[in-house]
Amino acid sequence: MDFGLTEEQKALVESASRFARERLAPDYQARERAECIDRSLVVEMGALGFLGPELPERFGGLGLDCVSSGLLLEQIAHGDFNVAYVNLLTSLCGQIIASHAQADVASEWLPQILRGEKLIAIALTEPGAGSDAARLKLKAVRDGDSWRLYGEKTSISMATQADAAVVFARTGSEADGARGISAFLVPLDLPGISRTTFDDIGTRPVGRGSIFFDGAQLDNAWMLGAEGQGFVQVMQGFDYSRALIGLQCMGVARASLDESWQYTQEREAFGKPIGDFQGVSFPLAEAETYYQACRTLCLHTLWLKDQQLPHTAEAAMCKWWGPKLACEIIHQCLLTHGHGGYGGDYAFGQRYRDVLGLQIGDGTANIMKMIIARQHSAKHRI
Ligand SMILES: Cc1cc2nc3c(=O)[nH]c(=O)nc-3n(C[C@H](O)[C@H](O)[C@H](O)COP(=O)(O)OP(=O)(O)OC[C@H]3O[C@@H](n4cnc5c(N)ncnc54)[C@H](O)[C@@H]3O)c2cc1C
Numbered sequence: 001m002d003f004g005l006t007e008e009q010k011a012l013v014e015s016a017s018r019f020a021r022e023r024l025a026p027d028y029q030a031r032e033r034a035e036c037i038d039r040s041l042v043v044e045m046g047a048l049g050f051l052g053p054e055l056p057e058r059f060g061g062l063g064l065d066c067v068s069s070g071l072l073l074e075q076i077a078h079g080d081f082n083v084a085y086v087n088l089l090t091s092l093c094g095q096i097i098a099s100h101a102q103a104d105v106a107s108e109w110l111p112q113i114l115r116g117e118k119l120i121a122i123a124l125t126e127p128g129a130g131s132d133a134a135r136l137k138l139k140a141v142r143d144g145d146s147w148r149l150y151g152e153k154t155s156i157s158m159a160t161q162a163d164a165a166v167v168f169a170r171t172g173s174e175a176d177g178a179r180g181i182s183a184f185l186v187p188l189d190l191p192g193i194s195r196t197t198f199d200d201i202g203t204r205p206v207g208r209g210s211i212f213f214d215g216a217q218l219d220n221a222w223m224l225g226a227e228g229q230g231f232v233q234v235m236q237g238f239d240y241s242r243a244l245i246g247l248q249c250m251g252v253a254r255a256s257l258d259e260s261w262q263y264t265q266e267r268e269a270f271g272k273p274i275g276d277f278q279g280v281s282f283p284l285a286e287a288e289t290y291y292q293a294c295r296t297l298c299l300h301t302l303w304l305k306d307q308q309l310p311h312t313a314e315a316a317m318c319k320w321w322g323p324k325l326a327c328e329i330i331h332q333c334l335l336t337h338g339h340g341g342y343g344g345d346y347a348f349g350q351r352y353r354d355v356l357g358l359q360i361g362d363g364t365a366n367i368m369k370m371i372i373a374r375q376h377s378a379k380h381r382i
Helices: 007-034 039-047 066-079 084-100 103-114 174-180 230-266 278-306 312-336 348-359 365-379
Strands: 120-123 139-143 146-157 164-170 181-187 193-197 208-219
Touching: 007 039, 007 066, 007 348, 039 084, 066 084, 066 230, 066 278, 084 103, 084 120, 084 164, 084 181, 084 230, 120 146, 139 164, 146 164, 146 181, 164 208, 164 230, 174 181, 174 230, 181 208, 181 230, 230 278, 230 312, 230 348, 278 312, 312 348, 312 365
Parallel strands: 120 164
Antiparallel strands: 139 146, 146 208, 164 181, 193 208
16 A cells, blocks of 8 residues: 655646646635636646646646546645636546547547637536436437437536537437437537526636527537447546545645644734634644545545546545535634634635535535445345
């Protein structure tokens, strides 16, 4: 068992950490007001090799392992949780496209996505199908050598900013269930596509909204994988994104804890630094314990993926615990800062609202616990 980082990983973490400190953290709150992620910043991240570094070099990736990609994303989230959505969506969709797109489609799109020139989204959820995603209704109808899409995707992160989306559509009948679903890479500027944004309480720079398809036409070549295999593909992809989400949330927890330890040394009450009171330091000590446990779980899950070992239950653990724990830690850190923590001079309020969304997005805690229970009870079936 080796918990050390390689020299390459240390260099990557150091360069992402510097970028997060200097280029992301200072404008985290300003980006919420701007309600978008500056494209030139994303291009800068692409040039530094920060987007999809685990993807193959032939597509513009660095061919690194998934642990390295997670370590990098964690640093980006330390500076700006919302910007880290770009890393998350690039890794999740990039992996699906690299594994399942036709060679010319992957060669056209992936290099642009990894250079930060194109933003990608994932569109699974519909008004009538969230947790029970296999019930989705968005219809793909054959039209000669192409497909036409009809229906609505909703609650899609980056809905209005993305240039393309991995879209899951029903190519079979509803009676086929999950086996009637196919995936497509869809450029979002096609005729027959329109988009709207929601007025969310958090992640406003990411933006969440609906995408409407009214006969948008797609060449058959844009299908990802085989017809009817779309659902299987997305479920495998989510095992990856769930571990990354855990680390994304731990990045924000780390930033909040670092600021809080420092504050407990600076702020005085009753003639001494508040950190001298165990009532102040013990909750932070507890938070550090949970933080270490959750972060180690996330890295172990990515390590399992790198070893091509099963990690579905572990990924679901990262996904339900990471966002919940991060919210609890941010809450504690806000309280540690007293009245100041409640104000806009600190980022705790925004961090809480931003992280909260991922207690729902990518699957709720209940659904994650169903997955864990299913995996474990299968081992003990008589
Ligand atoms: C910030 C954010 C970002 C998102 N980004 C995306 C995105 O990029 N792409 C995308 O496709 N979707 C996205 N989503 C949608 C998200 O994946 C769904 O909201 C989520 O899967 C839950 O679906 P639902 O909201 O329809 O809730 P429902 O499925 O209607 O569930 C409602 C409640 O019932 C509970 N519940 C449902 N079934 C069960 C059960 N069997 N047992 C116990 N409890 C149950 C759920 O846990 C939940 O609390 C995002 C959502 C958020 C909030």
